Amino acid sequence: MGLALAVEPPVTAPVLEDQALISAALQGHGEAFGELVTRYERAVYNLALRTLRDRTEAEDAAQEAFFKAYRALASFRPGAKFSTWIFTICYRGCCDRLAKRKRLSSDELPDRADPSAGPETLAEQSDEAVRLRAAIDALPEKYRAVITLYHLQGLQYEEIASVLNLPLGTVKTHLFRAKEQLRKALTT
Amino acid sequence: MMYDDFDDLDRALAALPLEEPPVGLHARIMAATVYRPAAAVPAWEVWLTGTLIALAAWLLWVAVSAPTLSSRIVDQITSVATNFGLTSDYTLLWLAIGVSITFWISQLSVPRSRSKRIEAQ
Secondary structure: OOOOOOOOOOOOOOOOOHHHHHHHHHOOOHHHHHHHHHHHHHHHHHHHHHHHOOHHHHHHHHHHHHHHHHHOHHHOOOOOOHHHHHHHHHHHHHHHHHHHHHHHHOOOOOOOOOHHHOHHHHHHOOOHHHHHHHHHHOOOHHHHHHHHHHHHOOOOHHHHHHHHOOOHHHHHHHHHHHHHHHHHHHHO | OOOOOHHHHHHHHHHOOOOOOOOOHHHHHHHHOOOOOOOOOOHHHHHHHHHHHHHHHHHHHHHHHOHHHHHHHHHHHHHHHHHOOOOOHHHHHHHHHHHHHHHHHHHOOOOOOHHHHHHHO
16 A cells, blocks of 8 residues: 555645736736736725825826726736836826826815824824824825835835835935934934 | 035925825726727728718719719720620620529539438547
8 A cells, every 4th residue: 555645735826927817808808907907906905005105096196097007908018026016106296196186276285284294183193003194294295105015015126116206225225214214203 | 494405305295295195086087098998890990981971972982073984984985895795685694694603503412422411420
């Protein structure tokens, strides 16, 4: 009698790579694109929310980003990361919205400050997460994006540089200054 | 909580959860992408039709704004027709005969040969 090793089959279904999902979506499998949306909608929405500081507009920006990605899916370069691509699309859309907002309002900053971001309300907020988010929202736009992509989305410096179309050194400087401003805002 | 150094801040930022997107966002994205109804007319057809209409409108405007141009075009067509003899009654008669014979021949149904019929069976 030989060895009877009982190899149990994996309980969960194998997780498909983004590239496989893109290929399936290009072949007309809508549910594959749906899976990509499920994977990244939260991250994309959060990037838009931190950049725009407006929930309704962030929702529109996230939807627009996925719409643009879906239309341009055939041009997606194999080997590239879908997350970097969708973040880039989303961030550019957000920048367009901010520029449009500036043109309309003629006020440079604050563009559309979240009411929770005021210094007096900031001090009153007991919830640490809310306090931290408010402090991030009070940062200048260029720092908000870097902090969001690095800490909240876990992107590498190179990926952030690609998404924001900035040199690597600038990304590092922005991140340092953003953290410095955050620390000052949270300790005072 | 006080953030005396970057380590505390880094830890706090790393622990900060992402906010939940609105409930209907996924459905809205899917409706705008995968479940979006296909356009009744392809985009290239709309562009082509628009371009042709714009071109026709421009040509019409050129013709109307320059009255001598339309008369020159008519003269040119007439001279070409004259050079090819298309204004002669005899030419037109023989052309009509030729066209009608061609049409008549095209309507004929020639029966298959016996060998072809057997092959077909």
